[in-house]
Amino acid sequence: YALDGDSQGLAGLNKSWKLYRGHKAQTHTLASIFLIEKKQLKKAEREDTIKIAKKEASSLLRVRHPGVLAVVEPLTEDENILAFVTERVEGTMAQLIKNNKMAEYLNSELELKLYLYPFLETISFIHDTLKQAHLAISP
Known part of the structure; x- marks a missing residue:
């Protein structure tokens, strides 16, 4: 896989993953690449961050x-x-909110509800069916 430019932002618990746009070199299929450069992590937190x-x-x-x-x-x-x-x-959703990009796509309260419904349905699946918590969601 090849990276297409600079990092798009950070993701995951503690925002340790850098998110890149990329593509498969042979087929040019679009993809996203999540990457952690170990040397960029604080030495005291490196082992725990890698484990997580x-x-x-x-x-x-x-x-x-x-x-x-x-x-x-x-x-x-x-x-x-x-x-x-x-x-x-x-x-990431955090980027959309931070950069106020959601306002470009959502013109009404109904559109916001329709946009968030699949997200909330997925969180419900993770919590209720998998019995797991999505730890990277916070206000």
């Missing part, structure tokens, strides 16, 4: 639901990085 990141990536791989990000290539690790590849995403 591995758990996040493996959790995504096990879940099959239309509202959950689909993993295309599982976690790979070497001495410098952790990375995995998913279906293409345009950014």
Whole structure:
């Protein structure tokens, strides 16, 4: 996989993953690449952050639901990085809210409700069916 430009932002618990747009080199299939540069992590927190990141990536791989990000290539690790590849995403919800991008797409309260419904349905699935908590959601 090849990266298409700079990082789009941060994702995951503690915002440890850098999110990149990318593509599969042979087929040019669009994808998103989640990457952690180990040397960029604070030394005191490195081991715990890597442990949590591995758990996040493996959790995504096990879940099959239309509202959950689909993993295309599982976690790979070497001495410098952790990375995995998913279906293409345009950014994180935090980025949409922070950059006020949602206002461009949502013109009414009804549109906002329709936009958020699949998200809330997915969170309900994670909590009620999988008995897990999505720890990267906060006000």
